[in-house]
Amino acid sequence: MKFTQFLKTRGAIAAIFMGIFYAVAMLGIFLPGYAAIPGNVDKLPIAIVNDDTGEYGAKIADQLEKNLPFKNIETDVANKQALKDLEKNELALVVHIPKTFSEDMQKGETSSSIDFTINEAGATTISSTMKSVVTEINNQLSTQFSQQTAQGVLMNFNVPKEQASELAKKIETAYVGNVVSINEVPNGMNNNMLPMFLTMAGYTGAMIGAMQLVGAFKENRRKASKTRLFIYVQLTALLIAVVASLAATGIAYIINDPSASKFLSIVGQQILNYMVCFNFTAILIFLVGEGGMILNLPILLIQTLANGATMSREMMYKPYEWMSHISPMYYSVQAYFAKLYGSISPSHFIWPLIAVGGVAILINIAIVAFIHKPVPVENSVSEDKMESVKNETEVTA
Incomplete structure (x- = not known):
């Protein structure tokens, strides 16, 4: 058999076809599919829950809603329900501004921070993307509140020296974001x-x-x-x-x-x-x-x-x-x-x-x-009898 004849065999043709088909199918499916990352991140649903009774909460909620790169932002949902939806992976991120946030910020206290809750028991892209987004939000808010605190200090410039260090700490720690991860996946x-x-x-x-x-x-x-x-x-x-x-x-x-x-x-x-x-x-x-x-x-x-x-x-x-x-x-x-x-x-x-x-x-x-057409079933009993007769004939012979 010549090589050209071997190439024409059913097995060779099938192998050639599958090699080309699998390569085209794999690249043609995977590359367009993964192109959705990070392009479609803006389609992820998130919730911003503002329970703050002061002015800071409303401003932050409005600022986040305008600046965050998400088209589907829920703002009329309770924090408890939002966390339930997050558990089911129906939300990718829950931002919760607590009730006493404005009051605590005006006092320079950091005990009441904004909670950014992420569910790690889900798609890997979502948890990693949300962590990056939250880091960026926290950096911006930290700078914003530090500047506001600094302005307050300057307005009260004639303060005793013994209070200077305390005011400096307030500037540095005016805002601390709290990143909460639920359903954490073990490392690896x-x-x-x-x-x-x-x-x-x-x-x-x-x-x-x-x-x-x-x-x-x-x-x-x-x-x-x-x-x-x-x-x-x-x-x-x-x-x-x-x-x-x-x-x-x-x-x-x-x-x-x-x-x-x-x-x-x-x-x-x-x-x-x-x-x-x-x-x-x-x-x-x-x-x-x-x-x-x-x-x-x-x-x-x-x-x-x-x-x-x-x-x-x-x-x-x-x-x-x-x-x-x-x-x-x-x-x-x-x-x-x-x-x-x-x-x-x-x-x-x-x-x-x-x-x-x-x-x-x-x-x-x-x-x-x-769809499968009926096929006559061979009589197994008759086959056994014929086999038995054949065996007896062979023994007699």
Whole structure:
């Protein structure tokens, strides 16, 4: 065989096609997706809560609302509700100006500072961006209030010398911003990315498993009814889900060492994640065969951006945002953030994940029932008898 003949073989053509297709798909999906950072930071929702009864609070709230680079700023929400929304990652930052802020500032006291609250149990881009924004805000406010305090000192220039040092301290400490981080994630990128890695481990395994099990389904059509084979496929997938989930969770505990009390909960979600992803990716394979894997790859790549681990829905471009609403990976990642590091129930994301899986399995049932044509099932009893007669004939001979 010549090299040119080898290049024309099915395997060589498939390898060449996949090499080009995967490179184009990966770069064509990742580069536009990540272009949303930091360009779409202004779409992040934040809340400014002003409880101050004096003049400073209103001025600061108005100044922040005009100068902060965010288009969606809530100002008519109570601090308690804003913090609840922050827990659910429905807000990216909560700025709270306390009731006695103006009074304390006029007295030169720093006991009542502005609180900037950030939820770290969410997309990495949001927490890092909010910290940078808060640092800049605090620097500007510190300069502003120091200048105002200095003006007050100059107006009372003829003060005794013994009070000079105290006034100088007031100028230096006229304003101190209080950065509050809730649901802190342990140090290490492995901890921050654990929700995404657990989800991707289940998704990729389920996608490859779907290709193999649907292939087995088609190969054995003459040996059993399509209904029975479909049930066998689901049972086998469930068996794999249990074993693979135990292995994945075990590795996560060896490396990341999360709370021991969450072990069964993580295993349970990982099993659910596998089964949902299995049926989600099996749709195209049941529909178009092995070629469905070619279509599944771009869908996987889109979900790595649309799963909310790196950026929130508000920052995503529309195609990625649309995908997040039907993506098993999005709901699984968010549920893991809530389960591992958050203080809210993950059920807010688990139920949509179940819904996606339920719709996927119904679609697969419909494909098998209406698109896959009936195939006559060979009589296994007759085959056994024929084999027995053949064996007896060979022994007699």
